[in-house]
Amino acid sequence: MTDHSADAPRLTTRETADRLGVKPATVYAYASRGQLTSRRDPEGRGSTFDAREVEALARKGRREPAAGGDTPRIRTRITLIDGDRYYFRGVDATELAGRHHYEQIAEWLWTGTLHTEVRFTAPPEALAAARRSIEALPESSGSADRLRVAAIAAGVTDPLRFDLGRDAVLGVARMLIPTLVDALPPCGEPPHPDAPIAERLWSRLTANRPDTASLRALDLALSLLIDHDLAASTLAVRVAASARAHPYAVVSAGLGTLDGPLHGAASGLAHRMLAEVLERGSAAAVVADHLRAGRPVPGLGHRLYSGPDPRAEALFAALERMPTAGAALGAARAVEAATARQTQLCGNVDLALATLSLASRMRPEAGETVFAVARTAGWIAHALEEYGEPGLRLRTSGQYDGPQPPRAVP
Template sequence: MAQQGDENYLTTAEVARRLNVKPATVYAYVSRGQLTSVRARGSRGSLFDAGEVEQLASRSVEHPGVVERIESELSLLQDDELYYRGHPVRELVTTQTFESVAELLWTGDLAPSEPFTAPPEGVELARSAVAVAPEGARMVDKLRIAVAVLGAADPLRFDLTPASIIGASRQLLAALTEALPGPTVDGGTGGATVGGGFADRLWPKVSPRPPQPRILEAALILLADHGLAASTIAARVAASARANLYSVVSAGLGALDGQYHGAATTLAYQFLDRALKDPVKALSDELRSGQSLPGFGHRIYQQRDPRAEVLFGLLAGEPVMDRVHDLTARVNSFPNSDLALAAMMHAYDFHPDAGEALFALARVVGWTGHALEEYAEPGLRFRALGNYTGPAIT
């Protein structure tokens, strides 16, 4: 039996440091047959053959199948509640800014944060990129173009250290907001972003109404992260290949574009728009289509969506909430965040395509946090096992 301290064996903590992973990941490698553990004499701990560990460290981790469980410290969905690093999102909405919640997800520290800023040249480049979008392009399409151009212009984009990634994400969010068509809080001077928080600067881009940045900030906080959603998996796969932050965000935006993900917000907005005119007909048309009802139910939440509850509480007294309550009473399900975001959009005359853009901008925060986690894991660890079903070999 190997002895603790034998130079041919390493403890769990030593293996974790050598592989740059968490101790729990070491045991995941054992369960997948990539490492062999032995019991340390006189101890409940495990030891690992140093040569086997070095062999694993010297190559990309090869899995027989896709990684089935991904460790993350960012968000927890439990008992129909949402938490960011152990903090109930309900409390964060009432006590923190979007910027401070972003820093919490990125660093683990919850403290006041300055508004995100971008250099003038970055803002102008993003605006120029957005300006070439074809007529009819959605807001989220313009964000996608701007991300690609800003990435191409950043010569240090392959610096994957945490400080560099966080700094780039702050600037990216600020530049994307300023690049969207519409008034700017700095009077449209074209300079670096100044004054006001993220929600203050975003409001005139999405609504012509007098600013209500607090409810917009609440929505951004609620949407910042949500576990391992499809777009987050896409972002983590890109980060696993050591793609830079802009490419990680582009991967997330690509997955977000699907009808079952980011587009769900637009479908809920359109459904609510029809329901405001004739709720019974709107419901009848949707039920007849055989598709799931936009804005209701959830794959994970069982009885309620806490994000929807928070937003509906902030919208109390708005006329649109009468229709929301009417629909909820007629449906054998609960409203989700898509319907809540749609209600906010109707309450304040948001542009019809603003919902997806808000979702995307908020989720950049979560994708950044997940990229930071993934950069600390072995590279290329996502490899699905394909079952060949083509013609027989001749």
Template sequence: MELIDAAAAAERLGIKQATLYAYVSRGVLRRRHGEDGRRSLFDAAEVEELARKGRPRRPPGASELVIESRITRLGADRPYYRGRDAIELAREESFETVAEWLWGGLPPLPGEPGQPDAWASDPDGVAAARRALPGGLSPLENLQVITTVLGATDTLRFHLDPASVAATGARLISGLVDALPQAAPATLAGGTVAERLWSRLCPAEPEPALLKALETALVLLADHELAASTLAARVAASAKADPYAVVLTGLGVLSGPLHGGASYGAERLLNEIQDPAQASRLIADRLRRGERIPGYGHTVYKHGDARGEALLALVEAAAPGHPRVEAALAVRKETVRRRLPAANIDFALAALTTVAGMIPAAGEAIFAVARTAGWLAHAMEEYGRRTLLRPRAVYTGP
């Protein structure tokens, strides 16, 4: 049983702590006591169930736009994809299956009678995209070029019905991966999305446990409600921009250091630590300069990101004693000692890419390929509506 304190329970329900204790007195919630006998604790699952029954959430903040969606719900420490725990999905399902779940069960699974491989890329589009890559770009910058070229060569991109968008999504994600420059021998070409992506980001052959960690990362990053890039993608889709334009919009926002680029900062931090004893000084230096610790803290999960914990545990189990694992554990220990915010999935993603020996900024590409599935799920919702997302500004000028 996972127990959370009164502040976390009240925040999840969108109520004041006084209202929380009123729930206790009315028998709506059961309170438990901490070891000291004074601290009030609550069953996280019971709080989640109460939230699902329609108890009031906190009202939107001044900078928040509320959009109804049936895709992802954010729990106390993790997302739920169409009602299913994302961490459990990552344990049990492939990235392709989860993407199809986000898209409402489409496209047809590979191997069905009369159906081609739904997750095959378009050879002509991939060849054109490879020719267009100028060289010297980061993986995320390569993906932006690839998306543009794949869109320009896909004559089916303007079909916006759900089945067509889902089929385009599978073809697009496969094309994004297959068009990336090869980092490892091409023996994995034609495999799963995770296998093919590994060969584009890592020069070494994959160890099964680390390949599973990569697949887990893809699932856990596939969607996260209305993150900044997803909101931008939805705005594009509400204007009926085609799926490639939607993904290109998302990629532009994702590149920011406060979003998908956060793992690159964490990656550089881990690579700086040659000895775990250095972690304390490096963190102190960053704090002294007024910098954030990359991969720590989250705007939604104030008490810890379970996605990051699950992914980091897989990486640690796959490579016990690895220098980058030891560096990650040293950073986590130091942040706990300083009572800094908890690690998030960006930090765990950086641990994966550095332990695996992937090319620089590989985490950004993993994030982008994964989130493409979510962007297109949200685009499908917008394509089914007739209204344009058009926020209004509060004018404060002369």
């Protein structure tokens, strides 16, 4: 029952949990993080909490209507898109990616601390299970299929996957990303198991031997794509984390959304377009065929940027230093030039990814694999944020538009 002390009304642990829609254990977690102030019940029956603090925390977790509509807003400290730039925790993301490697940036997003020596290692049991599950798939399976079953298989081997404490989730993140990469079938000679993620992923995408500039371009692509505000897959991840799904399931939710043609497949379409440009020797003819068929030209424009996509600018600059990228870069620039008279759309990161995959003799879906591996780090960062919020806060209500009751039972 409520403790009506002289200074402020107080709630028991159970009442607090009910107000916030969480378990009592989560209430104590909020108290340990300083989000709630606890006080021992004078009668010795447990802790009590300030009702005003509880209500403030509950309000923080509720949906806030966005300006001009009913779309819910989700507070995040991870990524800001402002004008034609984007920032990770307030730092220009392209500058960050230019100075540090993928693993370092991932750790910084998760912990707020930059470590220069970071290595991600796949646990043998999880890796073996992930590889077996991928081997059982038909040859026609795509990269998203492989990554999704690998994430599920790795999770099944982890009996502690339901521990949503911060340290436990960070441990999963450091193991899951290398497991996803190392479980993919190799195209060439795999590097040392402790090699950087970019080098290990390269061997899963192409049989070409990498040079320093090519590996740097792939690492840069991974770093640039770690997060991009609340994209569709990231929103799915936040909803899953809000329901307290474990990290493996959270990543699986993101991968499931990424499999949609409107989100994850754009670089593959751009890859095929660039290959056709090189085959036919005419970007104008290829662009005309797309427009004649009523299809948008892949890899152009982005709804969040009125000007150039900063991720594409950074990646194209790195591709200029790749010895094998000349023809693919020429095709990408020719596509931009062929559309310049009709539209102001610039090449986006999907076009840059397609240029990288084509120049490196990767399969068309390679860009989707790069995107998924990169974004896994961002999904974990968002899950960590969401685990600190009241549970099920993203449970929205539908607007019923069907027949009005009561009606006769059919």
